[in-house]
Amino acid sequence: TLATNCQVFFCDPHSPWQRGSNENTNGLLRQYFPRSSTDFRSYTQSVLDAVARELNGRPRETLNWKNPAQKLNELLVATAA
Template sequence: SIDEFVGEFKRTMPGYPCPSTPTVYRYIENKRHHSHGGHALHKKHLGNSIEQRPKEVEDRKAPLHWEGDLVKGIRRKNQPALMTLTERTTRFEVVIKIPDYRASTCQRLLQKEIDRHPDWFKSITFDNGSEFADMTKIKGCQIYFAHPYSPWERGTNENCNGLLRQFFSKGKHMKDKSKAYVQQATNAINHKYRRILQYHTAEELFKQYISS
């Protein structure tokens, strides 16, 4: 990712000036804008901006605040995909297989998950993609949206999506991936001993939070 490149450059070339990650993204989008004859490529926020989140979410001091996105096989809205939700404090992962990634489908199946576990979700921060346009209708959970073209604002979820790619390759159909297989892959991530969690598992920490 661009953010990783910027970080590596700063680490290995400390004597050279280096723009920040947002500056690089703005430069790229500005070039895209002009290469398309000036047609606007800038996305508008779908709802509450990430800037409106309480400070406790940013600090990861309070659990049950999540980040969300989609992991896609074939990039067509009528194809199955995975909706991924990552809890920011514990890195616990919820993965929902969805039959397509139309906005109405994403909203309906997320609402079903929230209704199943009403005590799990205080907020979710999504990407600004059109597939999440109906998330403003969600009840029982506050929804926020990251800035356009700013994946580092949902870095916890992006990292877990990378782990999921071990089980779901880009460009491959997900039609043959059963719910049992999706759960098996999710369990593999949630049961993984991770350095960032002081070698606890995400499931272990998440269960401690929801039982306390």
């Protein structure tokens, strides 16, 4: 938090309404990996990496329509200057 000037928040246990982005991401992941039938041992690392790249490449309204990788880069560049 100090190095990036990015606020960090901790949610109360058993309070999903406090974790909107997390719950949204879980929903996106369930599109690729259904809860009832997913055995992660059957997926290769390259498949998991491809899903991560696709999700990290999606623009997010909460990031002013930047994708997570762009926002992270923006924060890292700002701290290096």
